[in-house]
Structure formats: C-alpha cells, structure tokens
Amino acid sequence: MKQSKTFPKDFFWGGSIAAHQCEGAWQEGGKGPAIMDYATAGSYEIPREFTYELEEDKKYPSHDGIDFYHRYKEDIKMFAEMGFTALRISIDWSRIYPRGDEEQPNQEGLNYYSKVIDELIHYHIEPIITLYHFEMPVTLVREYDSWLNPQVIDFYLKYVKTVVSALKGKVKYWVTFNEMNHIDPQTEASDIFTYIIAGIKYSEIKGNKKEVLARIGYNMTLAGVKAAKLIREIDTHNKVGCVFGIHPIYPRDCHPANIMNAFKEMDRDFYQIDAMCNGEFPKYKIEENKDYGIDIEITLEDKKAFQEGKLDFIGMNYYQTGVAKVADESLEDQKLFGGVQNPYLQQSKWGWAIDPIGLRYLLNYTYRKYGLPIMITENGLGAVDELVDGKIHDDYRIDYLKQHLSEMKKAIVEDHVECIGYLMWGPIDLVSATTGEMKKRYGFIYVNKYDDGTGDLSRLPKDSFYWYQHVIETQGEEL
Numbered sequence: 511m512k513q514s515k516t517f518p519k520d521f522f523w524g525g526s527i528a529a530h531q532c533e534g535a536w537q538e539g540g541k542g543p544a545i546m547d548y549a550t551a552g553s554y555e556i557p558r559e560f561t562y563e564l565e566e567d568k569k570y571p572s573h574d575g576i577d578f579y580h581r582y583k584e585d586i587k588m589f590a591e592m593g594f595t596a597l598r599i600s601i602d603w604s605r606i607y608p609r610g611d612e613e614q615p616n617q618e619g620l621n622y623y624s625k626v627i628d629e630l631i632h633y634h635i636e637p638i639i640t641l642y643h644f645e646m647p648v649t650l651v652r653e654y655d656s657w658l659n660p661q662v663i664d665f666y667l668k669y670v671k672t673v674v675s676a677l678k679g680k681v682k683y684w685v686t687f688n689e690m691n692h693i694d695p696q697t698e699a700s701d702i703f704t705y706i707i708a709g710i711k712y713s714e715i716k717g718n719k720k721e722v723l724a725r726i727g728y729n730m731t732l733a734g735v736k737a738a739k740l741i742r743e744i745d746t747h748n749k750v751g752c753v754f755g756i757h758p759i760y761p762r763d764c765h766p767a768n769i770m771n772a773f774k775e776m777d778r779d780f781y782q783i784d785a786m787c788n789g790e791f792p793k794y795k796i797e798e799n800k801d802y803g804i805d806i807e808i809t810l811e812d813k814k815a816f817q818e819g820k821l822d823f824i825g826m827n828y829y830q831t832g833v834a835k836v837a838d839e840s841l842e843d844q845k846l847f848g849g850v851q852n853p854y855l856q857q858s859k860w861g862w863a864i865d866p867i868g869l870r871y872l873l874n875y876t877y878r879k880y881g882l883p884i885m886i887t888e889n890g891l892g893a894v895d896e897l898v899d900g901k902i903h904d905d906y907r908i909d910y911l912k913q914h915l916s917e918m919k920k921a922i923v924e925d926h927v928e929c930i931g932y933l934m935w936g937p938i939d940l941v942s943a944t945t946g947e948m949k950k951r952y953g954f955i956y957v958n959k960y961d962d963g964t965g966d967l968s969r970l971p972k973d974s975f976y977w978y979q980h981v982i983e984t985q986g987e988e989l
C-alpha cells in the first residue's frame with residue numbers, strides 16, 4: 511500500500527484551551543465556585559496557593575481569565591483566520607451544576623457552551639470537548655470528599671449525561687478527563703497536582719497518603735470508563751478519548767539499574783491508560799497497591815465497566831522529557847516534574863526541557879503499546895513575549911513548534927503512527943495552570959493583560975500566528 515508522505519487529509523490542525531484558564535466571568539451565568547477559583551496567582555519562584563476562603567490581598571486569576579466568556583466570538587474568528595480545523599475547549603462543570611449535586615442543571619451554562627460550539631461549527635472548526643480540565647465544583651470537595659467518594663462518580667456521570675445529551679449532534683469528539691495521571695500513589699506528589707486534579711492539597715492529606723492517591727486514581731479511572739460507555743450510548747457516532755500528560759523519562763546513563771529506574775518512573779504514568787485501553791484494571795497495579803497495604807475492591811460491576819468503556823483514541827499532552835532520578839538522589843533538587851536536567855537539551859525559562867525528538871518517541875511508544883489513534887492534545891512553549899513597536903516577534907516559539915511538528919511528521923510518515931491531530935496549547939495567551947501567571951505565554955495571539963492586573967485585554971496576532979496559518983494552509987508541507 512502506498513504510504514502518504516505527509517499529514518492525512520482529515521488531520522486536525524488547531525489548538526487547546528481550558529475554561530478555568532481563559533473564561534473568567536467566574537460569577538456570571540449561574541456558575542458556582544470551582545476549585546481553581548481558590549487558586550492564587552504565583553510564579554516560577556512562588557508557588558500558587560490554594561486558599562479556603564478568598565483573601566483580599568491575593569489575586570485569583572481564574573476570576574477574570576482572559577475574558578473568553580465574553581470575547582469568544584472575536585477569539586474564534588481569529589482561530590478561523592489561522593485556518594483551524596479543530597479547537598479543544600473544556601466545559602466547566604461548575605457552570606452546568608454549580609454545586610455538583612443539584613437535581614437540575616443550570617440551563618444558562620448549557621446555553622453558553624452551545625453558543626460557543628455553534629460559533630465553531632459556523633467556521634467548520636471541529637469542537638473537541640474536555641469534560642474535566644481541573645474544573646470541579648468546590649462543594650464536591652468540601653462536602654463530599656472529592657474523588658475519594660464513589661458518589662462523586664455518580665455526580666460526574668450525571669453531569670456528563672446532561673452535557674453530552676444537550677450537545678448531541680454538534681459534538682463528536684469527547685475527552686473525559688485531562689491529565690488525571692499526575693496523581694500516582696508511588697510518587698511523592700506536590701500540592702499543585704493533587705489540588706488541580708482533585709481539589710486536595712497533598713501536604714494536608716491525613717493518614718496514608720499513598721492510599722488516598724490510589725483511591726482517587728482508581729475512582730477517576732472508573733469514572734472515565736463509565737463515562738466512555740455512556741457517551742457512546744447517547745450517540746453511537748461519538749468518539750471518546752482521555753487526555754494524559756506524559757513526559758517520557760530517559761535513564762541517567764546506561765547503567766542497568768538506571769535503565770530500570772527510568773522504566774519504572776515512566777511506567778507509572780501508564781496504569782490508567784492500560785486500564786482504559788485493555789479492558790481491565792491492571793493486575794500489576796492491584797498487587798503493587800497491596801504491597802503498600804492498599805486493598806481496593808474491584809467489584810463485578812467495575813470489571814464490566816472496564817470491559818465496556820475502552821477508549822476510541824488517546825489524547826497526549828507533550829511538553830518535555832525528564833531524566834530518571836537515581837535511587838539515592840535527594841528530592842530537594844528536583845524540579846517541578848522531578849528528575850535532573852538533561853545536559854543535551856535546552857530548557858524553557860520555566861525549566862521545561864525542550865525535546866522535539868521526545869515527541870516522536872512518545873508517539874511511537876504509545877502507538878505500539880495500544881494501537882489506538884493518538885491526538886496531540888497539547889504542545890507548546892511558555893515564554894516571555896515582548897511588545898516591540900506594537901508587534902511580537904516570537905521566532906523562539908516558531909522554532910519550537912516547527913521542530914516538534916517536524917518530529918511528529920516523521921512519526922506519522924516514517925514510523926506509521928496513527929496520529930489524528932495536533933492541537934497546540936494555548937493558541938491564545940491565557941493563565942498558566944501551574945503558576946497562575948499571564949507572563950508565561952503560549953499563544954499565537956497576544957492578550958494585553960499583565961500579572962499586576964493592568965491591560966485592556968485586546969488581542970494581537972504574533973508572528974507565529976501567520977506562520978501557523980501557513981502551516982495549515984499547506985497541510986504541514988511547509989513548516
């Protein structure tokens with residue numbers, strides 16, 4: 511069979527954004543408070559805080575975001591101008607069920623997303639909808655114990671049913687969760703990841719921390735497979751994916767013990783993908799949990815759910831690779847994502863290793879493991895942009911994206927990986943998830959908003975805007 515030498519015709523070209531990082535309007539349209547509405551602005555040096563009450567002297571960037579809530583038409587028009595064929599947005603659960611436990615949904619929230627999606631369809635942009643991108647109603651954490659409580663799975667499924675039914679016929683591609691894999695029982699977690707995923711601070715977990723993480727991980731995985739079945743039942747045309755944030759781990763050197771360390775560190779990120787693709791919760795994880803005195807009961811009903819809820823595609827968020835820790839290394843010098851810096855790679859200003867070949871490696875690794883279509887659901891460079899004479903000359907961003915796209919192309923054309931789309935993260939500048947800053951910019955579109963609260967929110971295409979437009983126009987022939 512003749513192989514296509516370039517990207518498939520129906521390849522999705524576009525970007526990804528998330529509600530809590532762009533919408534703002536946190537008290538409009540009947541929205542309830544969500545976990546990220548209590549996350550303060552931080553920076554590379556100063557971690558975000560997660561406060562119980564809102565504190566007057568602190569900034570909470572999700573409250574205003576970049577005002578996508580009111581400006582979505584203008585923003586989508588600009589995405590269309592670049593030629594986007596897909597946009598991944600998330601639905602904020604707290605706009606649909608403000609507390610999470612109501613009988614009836616908030617119709618205003620449903621209407622809002624329906625309008626946004628109509629706008630995308632108007633420009634022939636395929637909506638790819640994430641149902642959970644760190645946007646849990648805070649009540650479900652404070653009154654129900656978050657994902658530790660199986661009742662929350664039922665609330666989630668009810669929310670999923672409401673949204674998928676309301677948008678039936680308009681949306682085909684659904685993502686059940688974003689990056690739940692950052693909670694792993696075997697890893698010393700940081701507050702940021704347990705908080706953004708489950709609204710719980712790691713440092714405040716009482717008792718057996720491993721057990722708490724294992725139970726959250728299990729319940730979210732179970733919710734994911736149950737949701738997959740439900741979404742396909744509502745419309746058999748629906749395609750269900752789950753998005754994982756994976757950074758491949760390289761060994762420190764060729765010492766066999768370091769090879770093993772690297773394997774173990776990387777493998778931890780895959781148990782949920784195994785569970786969602788292989789039709790059963792992995793036995794190795796059940797046994798590993800037992801080694802730590804954690805006995806999670808997998809009922810017959812759960813087993814059935816794993817069999818029936820397999821994914822149709824895998825979403826991959828890729829930013830960087832890491833180097834495995836050696837066993838005796840102290841945790842103190844570990845960066846946000848662990849490991850040491852790779853001497854062969856440059857780092858972004860936020861210390862993330864820039865590794866285009868890592869993307870090709872990850873695509874190959876994942877495709878050979880599961881044989882499912884893969885969508886790159888996030889990839890991009892967080893950088894400081896400077897306005898010079900009213901323009902942003904972001905060659906560094908173009909260079910980053912060009913190199914990553916070129917490696918992705920090799921994975922598709924030379925390695926025959928079925929990669930169905932490339933969604934660049936943050937096609938418009940938005941609030942950083944890990945630091946809460948505006949300064950860490952990803953966009954093709956500059957947003958006039960600054961961390962001190964100033965800025966008129968106006969939008970401006972950067973040089974990369976025109977570069978990506980050309981990439982899409984030439985179907986990736988000219989990068």
Ligand code: BGP
Pocket residue numbers: 528531688689755827888892935941942943944945950
């Ligand atoms: C991913 C998240 C996104 C996004 C991205 C970049 O993990 O899914 O929400 O924010 O990382 O991270 P940051 O915004 O911290 O630079």
